[in-house]
Amino acid sequence: MWFILAKIFQGELGIYFARLKRLAILYVIMAIFGILLLAFLITALFVYVATQIGPLNAALIASGLCLAVMVGLWITTIVVRRRPEKRAQDRMKRDIASVAGTSALVNLPKIFAMARKRKAAAFLTPVVALVGFGIWRMLQGDGD
Structure with missing residues (x-):
């Protein structure tokens, strides 16, 4: 709080918020590329497994893993949701x-x-x- 008040008195508040805005935009772009990276890694893993055991088996395994993750997250929300x-x-x-x-x-x-x-x-x-x-x-x- 004192930092922002000091910036107001020094006249640098606009510069400070512009820098924060640029940083926020860069972090959003990095997050988007991180999600794309994860998607491509999962796709590459699926293609590799499909070439090893067949596309139908790979799809069944991938859907089973997604179901297991969803059930795990659901159980976690029940445990965390205590009053x-x-x-x-x-x-x-x-x-x-x-x-x-x-x-x-x-x-x-x-x-x-x-x-x-x-x-x-x-x-x-x-x-x-x-x-x-x-x-x-x-x-x-x-x-x-």
Whole structure:
């Protein structure tokens, strides 16, 4: 933003936008030639396969590959199309599980030291560990 304001005050904004327009036109031309390059490569591959196994088989293989790509893209759009709230919930679950795991590892030496001093804590430590593991599995395993 400050760059454009500086260009306005210097009187170079028109020159800047003209340069951007030329660059945009060049990028569009490069994209068109890139698409043509890809089309010619696919055509060359089709001709090569057709000479090896016949035109009908090559057409069937090419159509099968196109169908597989379309199905793959369709599945990808279904996976990506999740609601932002759902993605935020998943992120929150991962963060909570990470914090819980980190705090458990940090406090592990204190728990073992307490268990050595008190014999009742030696019985309580596995119970606390099982409860913590159950909470962690609940946060990790909720796949709906």
